[in-house]
Amino acid sequence: MTQAMPQLPLQSVPLSPEIVRGVAELEPSARGLVPHRLPAWARAQVPDPQLLMAEGQPSGARIAFRSTATVIELDVLATKRLYPGLPPRPDGVLDLVVDGRLVDRARVTEGDTITIDLATGTSETTRGPVATVRFEGLDPRDKNVELWLPHLETTELVDLRTDARVEALGDRSRRTWVHHGSSISQGSGADRPTSTWPALAARLGGVDLVNLGLAGSALLDPAVGRVLRDTSADLLSIKMGINVVNADLMRRRAFGPALHGLLDTVRDGHPDIPLLVVTPLHCAIHEDTPGPGAFDLEALAEGRLGFRATGDPADVAAGRLTLGVVREEMARVVAQRSATDPHLHLLDGLSLYGADDAIRLPLPDGLHPDDATHRLVGERFAAHAFAPAGPFADRS
Template sequence: MNAPSDQARTAHWITTAVEARLLRGALDVERTAHGVLPHRLPARAREQFPDAELATVEAQPSGVRLAFRTRATAVELDALPTKTVYQGVPSRPDGVYELLVDGRPAGRGSVPGGNVRVVDMATGSAVLRPGPPGTVRFTGLPDGMKDVEIWLPHTEVTELIALRTDAPVEDLPDRGRKVWLHHGSSISHGSFAADPTGTWPALAAALGGVELVNLGFGGNALLDPFTARAVRDTPADLISLKIGINLVNRDLMRLRAFVPAVHGFLDTVREGHPNTPLLVVSPVLCPIHEDTPGPTAPDFEGGELRFKALGDPADRVTGRLTLGVVRDALARITAQRAADDPNLHHLDGRALYGEEDFAELPLPDRLHPDPAGHRRIGERFAELAFGDRGPFAVTGG
């Protein structure tokens, strides 16, 4: 007897409620008027600092995916995206939803329309233009029981409305893989990555065979105490903290505040993870800020958005932060603490992306790597952290 066609099977869609049990990589799930909204910071953190920019980036679901078991050969997901557009800058392509079957790419699509958040980079003000939800559909999946993941767009706030399949959905069982929690800046969030599995943490997680929780927040890796508490309270087997670039490009603090803030952040993380392998990663190479303090400003010279540093290199003597200053401080801090914390490790970010990499794969906007740069960083991190001699060496799973 022939198997039913996709058209015949999808005549009998099964709707499954999108709930926290189906989501991986989210710390909280909020009920909305449309459905559910995954968050990468808990509600208490969001309440403590209701900042519009932070609210946007933490709700952009970098690393968040729907995960389930099913025999379905067709899957539909209704969603309401909120897309960010910057005045004077060409709009980015619609965000990508990627479907994996048993860990392998099996489809990709986008949801057109949705809300649009228009940001004036000169003032920081934003206007929200409401729009309709849409649907992304995947068909032609292999028959038989399989693990399915739908990775959500890392650049769009995504409210999930309905999941439909042409066969029942089951919870994805625990495969015994270690959970890696990573916190970092826009590079970790995925700026300029082409798709959600193309961010460097997602690439590194796939190569390392671990489950990713990505707390990379564009422009907001700022040693915030509420972020430290979120890391502290989130179950994880491996933790990495990429510290420095946002503190420099926001010109947020001086060396006097930076050193105790790093200690405080690490102290808080260790309250919840006293013996978890913990890797502190300093910034990757960024020539505009190697020896020049922030702040960073947009530079539209030449008709394209790039960034420039506005600080004065001479101000390093007064404690203003540059990437060089930050790297030296992080190396000292981790060496000091490692004397009593054998599970604390340090990685110079230039081992992930340094001068030779910049010569081959320059930063398109002087600040963020392109998709090839993300792959380079992800592969290097997998080798240095998850490799046999790395602090996150993972066996089995």
């Protein structure tokens, strides 16, 4: 008769920056550590509630270590947001990746809840419990372990426990790819943190991801440009346009110079690494109609989330932005700069997801892709960027 191996006691593992990757800071809170993708000085310069919510949702962040552990427990405190009248948002998911392979996932169903009244802007917070996520039955061999944190839900880290020693991953030979974009880059519509299109592309390209996709907040903010400048990177990409249009933030006169300014700032810190500028994916509501964007009231009445464009196409001649105008300006700016910057590249977002793709894989809410479309975009991005002759090809 075979005797079961005795279970070793779990030991607490310090949640240090050495094992929490893809974040700028870990801010101590009353109950744990809050991962931030933007540093405190940048958050102070742009104290916009949408930006602060987005950067505090740890898309692309993961707890990474090497261990022989067979049991892993993580205590987390999620912050869930409820919008009366809108469909409930899905609970956050943690993905367990071992030696580069997704082996398990866990949904976080408990936590604090913020109920937000969109009509008045008021909110009410209800305190909830810390949740424990447990993964067990892992292979006892020495292995690389990654716990990918929820990409669309604020998640405080409270305690990590394992039944074996943990070491920070010492192999930093893989290149680091820093990507900045909108909610699509953050992962809106993806089912889990490892199925966002940047996470998929990073895995296919064999690189480490720092995801600075910021929902509703890819707006050419100077502070974000300085964060990109100061973040260690071997590869860098900027996907711009949809937020500038649906926020109706600026006109054509301002957009081109602002993009120049962002690229100038990035090049101050990364003068010669590959820099890929990506234009917007196809989005029918904003292709020829300016913002601002708004909720689709008819869809809400049917219990569905939807968006629409409220601008007047006649105003484009006066400088209002559409996705078509944005693509023209981005191509113009990159063409001008490429004459003196051989490492600057342009990728047409329509080659990642175009009008024909929208027939087969429509955007469920008119704005954000679903999980299948994230996979399509991630695979196409990787096939272009990491190809032998692509802008992110490893030529070492």
